[in-house]
Amino acid sequence: MTEQNLEQGVTEDAARSDAPGLDRDVAVVVDHVSMTYKVRAKEDDARRTLRRRAQDFIGTTTVDVHALKELTFVAHRGESVGVIGTNGSGKSTLMKILTGQINPTSGTVHATSTPVMLGVNAALQPQISGNDNITLGCLAMGMTRKQLEAKRESIIALAGLQDSIHLPLKSYSSGMSARLQFAIATSIDPDILIIDEALNTGDAQFREKTRQHLDSLRGQAGCVFLVSHSLGTIREMCSRVLWIERGELIMDGDPAEVTEQYNSYAGQMGRGRVKRPRQQRDALKKQLVRTEVVWSP
Numbered sequence: 001m002t003e004q005n006l007e008q009g010v011t012e013d014a015a016r017s018d019a020p021g022l023d024r025d026v027a028v029v030v031d032h033v034s035m036t037y038k039v040r041a042k043e044d045d046a047r048r049t050l051r052r053r054a055q056d057f058i059g060t061t062t063v064d065v066h067a068l069k070e071l072t073f074v075a076h077r078g079e080s081v082g083v084i085g086t087n088g089s090g091k092s093t094l095m096k097i098l099t100g101q102i103n104p105t106s107g108t109v110h111a112t113s114t115p116v117m118l119g120v121n122a123a124l125q126p127q128i129s130g131n132d133n134i135t136l137g138c139l140a141m142g143m144t145r146k147q148l149e150a151k152r153e154s155i156i157a158l159a160g161l162q163d164s165i166h167l168p169l170k171s172y173s174s175g176m177s178a179r180l181q182f183a184i185a186t187s188i189d190p191d192i193l194i195i196d197e198a199l200n201t202g203d204a205q206f207r208e209k210t211r212q213h214l215d216s217l218r219g220q221a222g223c224v225f226l227v228s229h230s231l232g233t234i235r236e237m238c239s240r241v242l243w244i245e246r247g248e249l250i251m252d253g254d255p256a257e258v259t260e261q262y263n264s265y266a267g268q269m270g271r272g273r274v275k276r277p278r279q280q281r282d283a284l285k286k287q288l289v290r291t292e293v294v295w296s297p
């Protein structure tokens, strides 16, 4: 690997299909990505040494949080990639790096187009109707009036709000608002879509519609990343699962197999039954079929 391809940030179009060394189906390449946050730390006054207090005073006490460690994988067009891991394992950090919100400390992400994060808290306006929220949301995402009108009916249908689309949003339940938000956000048909925990609201009917919608996105050669603590959702919606733990890729493979192993690990951890978590994770990692990144821009 050369210095040149260790530059930070998302390199759009770098994973284009005619790039040497990569097959045509590649959508995202994550190449030895690490992320270390520097956090200012303050210890208990009583436990701080004089030196520490002096460091605090001049503002030099920082702690390194290694959120991601040398993560490497390739995601392909048509894949729906689930991302799982216990709290603080690095999932959101990875998603922020994929969308370019933050730069990795080292390593590179290459993508055929900039991945779009489905905003869980994208601003919907409570005072205006669902229909007017569609207008606002779509225009804010950069659609023209013509594109917006072409999409309006399908957004309403996906949200399942035909009967209440002219009512003010403040009269909607949280599930109805979440459905509308999802339908608006995915109407732009992004090539690479990232969904972080957004699917945990909504009833069974909406989940089924969502699954169909994601299938159709994948069918258009898109690639979807789905971060969730709900293993049922992950198994239902994903064709592949990445398990990240303490910033490392532990498993990458079949949803049923990976979620089963993860469930067993997380359950044992929860009951305090894992004597040597580090060794257990290393043993699991040996089962991982790592996708080697061949990259020569």
Ligand SMILES: Nc1ncnc2c1ncn2[C@@H]1O[C@H](COP(=O)(O)OP(=O)(O)OP(=O)(O)O)[C@@H](O)[C@H]1O
Residues within 6 Å of the ligand: 037, 038, 039, 065, 066, 067, 085, 086, 087, 088, 089, 090, 091, 092, 093, 094
């Ligand atoms: N802005 C930040 N500054 C400092 N540390 C951070 C920051 N964001 C995340 N971290 C730390 O990085 C690690 C990974 O956090 P991250 O939010 O990526 O985990 P996660 O897997 O998404 O967690 P969760 O499942 O709880 O949402 C954690 O130790 C967290 O405390």
